Amino acid sequence: MKLSYFHVGSDVPQGVVPETAVVIDVLRATTTIAWALHNGAEAIETFADLRHLRERASLFPSSSRLLIGERGGKKLDGFDLGNSPIGVTPDVVNDKRLFMSTTNGTKSLHSVRKAKHLYTMALPNRRAVAERLIEDQPENVWIVGSGWEGAYSLEDSLAAGGLAELIGSHSSVFVNLGNDEMTAALSLWKNWEKDIEGCLRTATHGKRLINLGDHDEDFRCCAGLDQLSIVPTQKQEGVLCAR
Ligand code: 3SL
Numbered sequence: 001m002k003l004s005y006f007h008v009g010s011d012v013p014q015g016v017v018p019e020t021a022v023v024i025d026v027l028r029a030t031t032t033i034a035w036a037l038h039n040g041a042e043a044i045e046t047f048a049d050l051r052h053l054r055e056r057a058s059l060f061p062s063s064s065r066l067l068i069g070e071r072g073g074k075k076l077d078g079f080d081l082g083n084s085p086i087g088v089t090p091d092v093v094n095d096k097r098l099f100m101s102t103t104n105g106t107k108s109l110h111s112v113r114k115a116k117h118l119y120t121m122a123l124p125n126r127r128a129v130a131e132r133l134i135e136d137q138p139e140n141v142w143i144v145g146s147g148w149e150g151a152y153s154l155e156d157s158l159a160a161g162g163l164a165e166l167i168g169s170h171s172s173v174f175v176n177l178g179n180d181e182m183t184a185a186l187s188l189w190k191n192w193e194k195d196i197e198g199c200l201r202t203a204t205h206g207k208r209l210i211n212l213g214d215h216d217e218d219f220r221c222c223a224g225l226d227q228l229s230i231v232p233t234q235k236q237e238g239v240l241c242a243r
């Protein structure tokens with residue numbers, strides 16, 4: 001299995017439809033997606049564009065929808081929830097369709113929306129996604145980080161390395177590290193795997209969240225490794241479901 005890592009959606013090769021793509025936004029979009037689906041959300045529709053999000057959400061009765069998202073880490077005006085994984089509790093999201101837009105994560109998803117198989121991953125569902133890939137045995141996997149406004153992010157690379165490490169440790173899979181970014185991500189994982197939360201707090205976006213205040217629970221949640229069996233899977237363009 002050839003694993004290639006792209007730091008942000010704008011780095012993926014243009015004009016090529018990937019067989020399998022895994023989008024990562026550790027802080028915090030794909031962590032929130034994993035927890036929301038685990039806690040019973042019916043589906044999550046993701047949008048890069050807010051006007052499009054509002055139009056699409058208006059087609060759903062208000063009792064069965066939630067608008068969720070942030071810009072610069074802060075909840076959007078008029079939205080039901082921000083982008084915190086600890087906000088998507090079962091009593092809030094169960095059976096609801098979530099309409100989500102975030103600064104970077106949903107843009108990254110948009111960049112590989114044509115992939116034949118598209119999954120999202122965060123640290124809490126790393127093992128679940130690894131097991132899915134081991135089961136499917138795709139030849140090529142693009143792992144796509146979200147970064148921050150086009151720039152590299154430490155925490156997404158960490159998780160990409162963690163995914164490669166777990167897949168590579170499986171006896172039935174030969175992993176081919178497809179680019180230098182993937183090799184670097186794996187080294188990063190080996191360096192920080194015993195202090196994941198420390199890595200998240202060291203990252204630029206971690207510091208941004210710390211400056212916004214009151215994010216300790218978010219860090220703990222986003223750093224929680226291999227806790228969920230959920231594999232958020234794109235069922236139709238932009239729509240993620242539990243399987
Ligand atoms: O950039 C994103 O997509 C968000 O995950 C950022 S935040 O952690 O919600 O600020």
